[in-house]
Every structure is written in C-alpha cells, then in structure tokens.
Amino acid sequence: MKKLGFGLMRLPCIGGDGKNIDLEKVKEMVDLFMEHGYTYFDTAYVYHGGFSEVAFRECVVKRHPRDSFTVTTKLPLFSNPDRAGMEKIFNESMTRLGVDYIDYYWLHALNRGSYQYAVESGAFDYLRELKAAGKIKHMGFSFHDNAETLDKILTEQPDMEFVQLQINYLDWEDKGVQSRLCYETATKHGKPVIVMEPIKGGSLANPPKKAEKLLKDHAPDASCASWAIRFAASLPNVMVVLSGMSELWQVEDNLSYMDDFKPLCEEEYKIIAEAAENIRFAIPCTACRYCTDGCPMSIKIPDIFAAYNTMKHDIHKKHEAREKYAEIVKGGSKADDCIGCEQCVNACPQHLDIPKLLAECAADLS
Ligand code: SF4
Ligand code: SF4
Numbered sequence: 001m002k003k004l005g006f007g008l009m010r011l012p013c014i015g016g017d018g019k020n021i022d023l024e025k026v027k028e029m030v031d032l033f034m035e036h037g038y039t040y041f042d043t044a045y046v047y048h049g050g051f052s053e054v055a056f057r058e059c060v061v062k063r064h065p066r067d068s069f070t071v072t073t074k075l076p077l078f079s080n081p082d083r084a085g086m087e088k089i090f091n092e093s094m095t096r097l098g099v100d101y102i103d104y105y106w107l108h109a110l111n112r113g114s115y116q117y118a119v120e121s122g123a124f125d126y127l128r129e130l131k132a133a134g135k136i137k138h139m140g141f142s143f144h145d146n147a148e149t150l151d152k153i154l155t156e157q158p159d160m161e162f163v164q165l166q167i168n169y170l171d172w173e174d175k176g177v178q179s180r181l182c183y184e185t186a187t188k189h190g191k192p193v194i195v196m197e198p199i200k201g202g203s204l205a206n207p208p209k210k211a212e213k214l215l216k217d218h219a220p221d222a223s224c225a226s227w228a229i230r231f232a233a234s235l236p237n238v239m240v241v242l243s244g245m246s247e248l249w250q251v252e253d254n255l256s257y258m259d260d261f262k263p264l265c266e267e268e269y270k271i272i273a274e275a276a277e278n279i280r281f282a283i284p285c286t287a288c289r290y291c292t293d294g295c296p297m298s299i300k301i302p303d304i305f306a307a308y309n310t311m312k313h314d315i316h317k318k319h320e321a322r323e324k325y326a327e328i329v330k331g332g333s334k335a336d337d338c339i340g341c342e343q344c345v346n347a348c349p350q351h352l353d354i355p356k357l358l359a360e361c362a363a364d365l366s
Contacts, residue, residue, distance in 0.1 A: 003233045004258040005040035005194070006033050007244035008056055009047040009288065010202075018048050018289070021055040029251045030059050034068065036255050040240050042194075044074040044108055045093050049293065053096035061098045071097060072194075074108035074142060075127075077117055078290075078347060086126050090135075105136035106164060109290070109349050111145035115153055124157050138162060142196065144349035147181035154189040162239070164194040166286075166349075168204060169231040169272050170279055171197075176351065183235060192239040198232040199225050199243070201286030201302075204279075208313050211275040218271050225250075226257045231272055234263035282312035283357055284350055291344035291354060297333040301344060301354060304328055304335050308361045325365040336362035 006029075012022040030041075041060065043052045053073060060069055073093050075086060094102070105127060107118055118124060118141075127139040140162035143150055154160065163186045171177035186193050199205050205225040206212075215227050225243075232241045245251050264272065285305040292301055307328060311321035329335070335358040344354045 001040065001239065002038050002258065003238065003241055003261060004038055004229070004254055005042050005240040005242040006030065006038065007196070007242040008041060008043040008052045010244035010246045011048060011052060011055055012246050013048075019051045021048060021051055023055060023058050025248070026055055026059045027063070029245060029248055031063075032248070032251050032255070033245075034060075034064060036259055038255075039069050040072070041069060042072045042196075042242050043097075044076070045089055046074075046076050046078075046108070046290070046293070050092075050096065053093055057096060057098035066099070070103040071099065072104035072106060073097065073102055074106040075123065076108045077110075077114050077121070077123060078108075080117055080121070083122055083126065086121075086123060090126075090130065094135075101134060102136045104138045104140065104162065105130060106139070106162075107141040110141045110143050110153065111349070112149045115149065119156075124160075128159070140164065140191075140194075142194075143182065146176075147178050147185045150182050150185045151189075154185065154191060158189075161191065162194060163191050164196050164242075166197045167193070167195045167232050167235070167238075168198050168200045168228055169276050170200055170204060172231075172276075183237070187237045193235070193237055195232040195235075195238055195241040197286050197288075198241050199228045200281075200284070201288065202244075203281055203286075203309070204228040207275065207279050211278040214271055214275045214278070218268070222257070223253050225253065227268075227272060227275075229254065230257065230261075230264055230268075233258070233261060282309050283352065285309075285352060286350060288349065290347045290349060294343040294347060296341060296343070297337045297339060299333045299335065299338060299358065300328050301358070304358065304361050304365070307365060308357075311364065322365055325361075334362065335359070335365065 012025045014020045014022050043056050075089055107123055130136045131139050138161045140160050142164035165182050166177055167179045167183060171179040173180060207224055212224055215224050229241055243254050283305045285302050287302040289302055307321045307324040311318050338355050338358045340355045
C-alpha cells in the first residue's frame with residue numbers, strides 16, 4: 001500500500017462552519033489523490049461534528065467503486081457509551097459512510113483512563129464481534145499516552161492488529177508524547193503503525209524562521225511539510241502516514257514527493273534534528289478540535305491558540321495576531337469567557353491546561 005493516507009478531519013469548509021464542508025472542493029481533492037493510486041482514507045465519528053463521514057460518502061463512496069478505496073473510522077468512548085450506545089454509534093457511522101463494511105475500525109484516542117473504560121465496558125469485545133460478523137475487516141485503536149501504557153494495552157489485547165500513533169520529528173523525543181518510544185513499543189509487539197499528526201496539526205508546515213531556513217537552504221523547492229511527512233514515512237514499520245489535507249495544492253504537494261517516495265538520507269536526518277532544536281511552540285496545540293464540541297461557552301480554542309502562537313513565534317506579528325484574535329471572537333465568546341469547567345481538558349489528547357492558556361491568550365491578545 002502507498003504510504004500516504006487522506007485524513008478527513010481538516011476538510012475545507014464554507015463560511016468558517018466546520019459542519020458545512022465544501023463538497024465540490026473535496027471531490028477535486030479526493031479524485032486527484034485516487035488518480036495517483038492512493039486508497040487509504042481516515043475519518044472518525046466525531047470529525048467535523050459527524051459531517052466528515054457524510055462528506056466521505058458523498059465524495060468517495062457514491063462516486064468510486066467500493067474496491068478502489070479503504071476507509072477507517074473510529075468509535076469514540078469520550079461520553080462513556082454502554083454496549084447499546086456503541087452499537088448506535090457504529091450503525092450511525094455505517095449509515096453516514098454509506099458502506100456495508102468498514103475496512104479499519106479503531107477505538108478512538110485511547111489513553112490510560114479510557115483504556116480502563118474500554119475494558120470494563122466491553123469495547124474490545126465489541127470490535128471482535130464486529131470483525132467476526134464481517135462488518136469490519138481490521139480492528140485497532142488510536143492512542144495518546146506514554147509507551148508504558150501502550151505496552152500494557154498491546155500485552156493485554158494481543159489481537160488488536162494496528163495502532164495509530166502521533167509521530168512527527170518534533171515529538172520524536174518529547175517526554176510527554178514519546179513518539180519514538182511508542183513506535184518502538186508497537187514494533188516490538190509486531191503491530192504496524194498508522195501515523196497521525198505528522199505535521200503536528202499543520203504547525204511544522206510553517207516552522208519558525210530559523211528552522212525553515214535550515215530546510216530551505218538544503219532543498220529550496222521542497223515544502224516544510226514534505227520534510228515532516230517524509231520523516232514519518234521513512235520509518236520501516238509505518239504502514240500509512242495521514243495528512244489532513246484542506247486545499248488542493250496540499251494534495252498536489254504531497255503527491256509530488258510521495259508518488260516516488262524516497263526515505264530520508266543521513267544528511268537529511270541531521271538537518272531535521274537541527275531544525276527540531278530550533279522549534280518551540282508556545283502552545284503545542286494540534287488543532288484536532290476535540291475540545292470544542294463540549295465547551296459550554298463555544299470558545300474557538302484552537303483558533304485562539306493559533307493566533308497566540310503567531311504572536312509568540314514572531315514578535316513582528318503582534319498586530320496581525322491581535323487582528324486575527326478580534327476576528328475569531330467577533331460575535332462569539334472571548335478567551336476570558338472561559339468558566340474553567342475543564343470539559344476541554346479531559347478531551348485534549350495533548351494534555352494542555354486549556355483554561356490557564358486561555359487566560360494567557362486573553363491577557364496578550366485583547
Ligand atoms: S474550561 Fe473553559 S474552554 Fe474549557 S470547556 Fe470549560 S468553558 Fe470551555
Ligand atoms: S487544545 Fe487540545 S483538544 Fe483542543 S484542538 Fe488543541 S490539541 Fe486538540
């Protein structure tokens with residue numbers, strides 16, 4: 001299988017409404033992707049408030065033969081569904097996707113806490129039943145925690161076939177994310193890895209100036225994103241690297257180096273390591289948006305964090321960041337409208353202290 005997958009979590013939208021996906025634009029993007037022989041698509045029950053799965057049906061399922069694509073979707077345990085709740089979610093995903101089987105079905109974003117719930121609620125057994133019934137072809141889980149927890153899960157659930165991990169060159173040695181250790185743990189258990197967040201929520205596509213210069217000096221025509229995706233795809237036990245594409249030019253850029261993929265050479269590894277030393281994100285938010293649906297104040301958390309990062313990474317962009325912030329909060333909640341309920345904290349796979357960070361954003365951006 002070609003090593004590039006189409007992530008359907010950052011699709012182009014109309015009027016800034018995450019549920020109003022620009023289907024005509026997505027059709028162009030998926031057609032180009034598939035014309036080049038790529039087949040792997042990754043969505044989830046919760047992406048785009050449920051409309052990612054619907055967009056996939058409209059743009060791919062209704063327009064391409066079933067054997068020309070593979071689709072992954074995910075069962076969320078965020079709201080602690082019981083067995084009946086899991087069945088409801090699965091059936092809803094099948095209807096939204098318009099398929100009669102799912103190629104890869106994952107438990108979504110497991111960590112220490114949700115793993116415990118998955119065991120107690122019978123979620124793993126539910127996956128096994130779906131597989132035995134032919135409703136899903138493969139089962140596994142996406143994961144956000146440390147290598148020790150991953151080792152425990154793979155030891156206790158040895159029939160899980162794949163794991164989806166956050167891997168990128170910045171998090172490779174990160175003490176919290178532990179990309180390298182998690183990758184090595186999955187490899188030790190013989191589980192192929194699907195990579196998510198190879199560009200760290202898009203941020204490695206526009207790294208700070210010094211890092212960008214290092215990459216551009218070596219390869220002026222290569223995008224910064226290409227370095228990040230090639231880093232993940234160069235790992236031998238990686239089956240697919242997901243790229244959450246939002247624009248046609250991003251598809252074109254990805255195809256330009258993945259069609260005839262060449263792993264990183266020794267010199268490129270050195271350059272990437274040096275670039276990583278020059279990248280520090282003020283707020284390491286990956287813009288996954290898991291925090292936004294449950295926020296009682298409807299605060300646009302990742303957008304506010306992006307504006308804050310713009311300011312912190314380039315002092316000359318203070319004015320631009322404040323304008324961006326004013327635009328984000330216009331007619332809605334501001335950063336300091338946060339009531340500290342911590343719903344978002346529990347949902348955040350990056351374990352960010354969101355209320356505290358919002359207070360800092362409010363102080364600097366208002
Ligand atoms: S803590 Fe603040 S930002 Fe988080 S969900 Fe509650 S109100 Fe929203
Ligand atoms: S704050 Fe956390 S949950 Fe929200 S978008 Fe960023 S990484 Fe995702």
